[in-house]
Amino acid sequence: MSWRDRIDPELRGSYRGIEFHVERADAVGGRRWLVHEYPRRDVPYAEDMGRRKKEWRLSLFVAGDDYDLQRDKLLAALDAPGAATLVHPYLGRLSAVATDVSFSENTREGGVCTFEVTFTESGQQLLPATSVDTQREVGQAADACEKATERDFFDRWSVEGLTGWSLTSIERDLSAVIGGLEGFVGGIADDIASVIRFPTNIVGIVLGGYNRLRNAVMRPVNALDLYDGGSVLSSSDDDDSGRLQLPPGTPTRAVRMLLDAGTAGDTVAIPAADTPQNTQRAENILAARQLNGRLAAITAARVVADTDWLSRQDAEAAGSNALTLLDHELQTEVAINDEVYNTLAALRAALATDLRSRATALPNMTNYTPQATLPALVVAHRLYGDATRADEICVRNNVRHPGALRGGMALEVLSE
Numbered sequence: 001m002s003w004r005d006r007i008d009p010e011l012r013g014s015y016r017g018i019e020f021h022v023e024r025a026d027a028v029g030g031r032r033w034l035v036h037e038y039p040r041r042d043v044p045y046a047e048d049m050g051r052r053k054k055e056w057r058l059s060l061f062v063a064g065d066d067y068d069l070q071r072d073k074l075l076a077a078l079d080a081p082g083a084a085t086l087v088h089p090y091l092g093r094l095s096a097v098a099t100d101v102s103f104s105e106n107t108r109e110g111g112v113c114t115f116e117v118t119f120t121e122s123g124q125q126l127l128p129a130t131s132v133d134t135q136r137e138v139g140q141a142a143d144a145c146e147k148a149t150e151r152d153f154f155d156r157w158s159v160e161g162l163t164g165w166s167l168t169s170i171e172r173d174l175s176a177v178i179g180g181l182e183g184f185v186g187g188i189a190d191d192i193a194s195v196i197r198f199p200t201n202i203v204g205i206v207l208g209g210y211n212r213l214r215n216a217v218m219r220p221v222n223a224l225d226l227y228d229g230g231s232v233l234s235s236s237d238d239d240d241s242g243r244l245q246l247p248p249g250t251p252t253r254a255v256r257m258l259l260d261a262g263t264a265g266d267t268v269a270i271p272a273a274d275t276p277q278n279t280q281r282a283e284n285i286l287a288a289r290q291l292n293g294r295l296a297a298i299t300a301a302r303v304v305a306d307t308d309w310l311s312r313q314d315a316e317a318a319g320s321n322a323l324t325l326l327d328h329e330l331q332t333e334v335a336i337n338d339e340v341y342n343t344l345a346a347l348r349a350a351l352a353t354d355l356r357s358r359a360t361a362l363p364n365m366t367n368y369t370p371q372a373t374l375p376a377l378v379v380a381h382r383l384y385g386d387a388t389r390a391d392e393i394c395v396r397n398n399v400r401h402p403g404a405l406r407g408g409m410a411l412e413v414l415s416e
Contacts, residue, residue, distance in 0.1 A: 013060065014087040015098070016077035018070075020115070022089045024059035028052070054121040056088060056096065063112040071103070071113040083122030095122045134354035138305035141350040142298050145343035149294045150203050152337045156287040157199040158280060166277045170284055171196055173268060177288040178206060180264025181296075184257055185209040206292060210258070210299040217254040218306055250396070251307040255300045255318040259325050262296025265289040286334060294344070297325040301351045310392065311414055315359035322351060369410045376402040383413055 011022045032049040062070035077084070078098040086096040100118035159170060174196060175182070175189040182189045188209045195201035270286060273279040300322035309315035326348040330341065370379055376390035376399065383389075394402045397411050405411065 011089045012087075013058070013089045015074070015096075015119075016080060016084045018074045018077045020060040020062050020070075020074060022058055022060045023114075025088065025090055026057040027091075028055040028057075053123070055099075056086070056091070056094070056119045058088075058117050058119065059114070060117065061112055061114045065111065067111050067113055071105075074115070075101075075103070078117065086119050094119070096120060097122050132353075132357075134350070134357050135305045137350045138301055138347070138354050141343070141347040142302050142305075145294070145340075145347045146207075146298050148337070148339045148343045149291060149298070152340050153203060153287055153291045154199050157202070157284055159197055159284070161276075161280075166281065167196070170281055173281065173285045174202070174288050176268045177265035177285065177292050178209075180261035181206065181209045181292065183264075184261060185212050202288075203291065203295075207295050210261075210295050213254060213257065214299050214303055217251050217303060250314070251303050251309075252314045252318045255303055255321045258296045258300040258303070259321045262293045262300070262325050263328060265292045290329070290332075290336075293325070293329050294340070297322070297329050297344070298347065300325050301347055304351060305354050309359060310396075311365045312359050313365045315355060319351065319355040319359065323348060326351070365412055365414060367410045368413045370405055370407050372407040373404050374407070376405055379405055379411070 012019055013022050014020065030052050032052045034047040034049050036045045036047060038044075062074060064070065078101050083095050083097050086094045088094055096119040098117055099120045101115065102117075103113055103115045105113040159167060171192075174192055178188055178192060188205060191205050192202060195205065266289065268285055268289065270282045271278045273282050300318075304315075304318050304322045307315075307318070309318075326344060330336075330344050330348070336344075368379070368383060376394050377387045380390040380393055381387045383393075390402060393399070393405075393411060393413055396413070399405060
């Protein structure tokens with residue numbers, strides 16, 4: 001097939017469906033080059049700025065007894081807004097806009113109208129892509145909420161004028177409020193009892209306990225430790241001060257522990273405000289309960305946002321517990337400081353947005369039961385074609401020895 005067979009023998013074209021005859025066709029293309037020439041340097045540098053826009057210049061005409069009607073239709077098509085299909089007699093169908101149009105007609109050559117038209121490729125409208133760092137938004141909201149919580153506690157906690165049994169009662173009440181945290185991180189209650197006169201220290205100890213839980217679960221797992229049981233999934237913190245009584249394991253379990261610790265203080269009864277000492281004691285218990293719950297909620301939000309979730313179920317489970325804890329702090333019978341309420345609400349909104357944007361595209365969990373005892377490397381290769389995901393299987397299922405995954409034992413694995 002020659003070029004004569006691939007083009008219209010009558011050299012006809014059209015734009016927006018209005019036909020015309022083409023007398024001559026030119027085109028402009030290539031790339032945009034910015035040539036840099038430097039003083040005292042013989043060799044220039046040509047910087048490639050991308051492809052140049054394509055232009056097609058057509059000399060075309062309409063003719064016949066009704067040429068004037070054809071002329072008007074073609075002018076209307078060329079003047080219409082937006083891109084349209086140009087049928088080029090040599091190049092085929094193109095998406096183009098008419099950027100320069102001129103036409104002429106004379107009496108001597110009656111019945112003909114000649115056009116000079118420059119068509120330019122329409123291209124695509126590519127707008128700058130933006131995205132919100134939802135994890136960073138949660139971190140900033142958590143920082144603001146933490147500061148508001150501290151200020152609120154400083155304004156309300158007081159042991160001024162209290163002596164004897166009153167101080168002893170407050171020590172006992174404060175230890176009971178943080179009893180849930182004490183169950184996970186040892187030594188907290190002993191430290192708290194010695195600093196009840198210093199609200200800054202109280203906040204530091206409680207926040208430090210929750211941060212210890214958070215750091216334990218967010219610490220990267222060393223794959224080699226899985227062979228000797230030395231991973232954070234099976235060992236406690238080495239520091240004697242604030243030793244972890246119960247390792248948090250996965251982020252999902254850690255958030256569940258934070259929910260339990262944050263709501264444990266609700267069981268501490270508030271005494272009747274029948275004396276000045278009991279009034280102050282009641283205010284302190286309430287302040288301590290709210291401090292404990294809010295710091296637990298803030299820590300839970302940080303854990304959810306800082307985790308790169310592998311499955312939708314894990315993300316939704318942890319997110320649900322974190323949001324429940326935040327709702328627990330927002331929906332209270334007693335009045336809440338406006339600043340604290342606003343920061344808690346902002347943190348909840350940021351966390352919900354983060355979960356919605358990151359969890360929806362994650363794969364689901366499923367079960368896989370190997371028929372024989374196999375190394376984790378083999379199981380990972382069979383499931384995913386990627387042996388490097390063996391650690392993922394071991395961590396999720398708390399495998400004691402990655403070299404021997406027992407046959408017949410169901411494993412929790414990702415669906416993809």
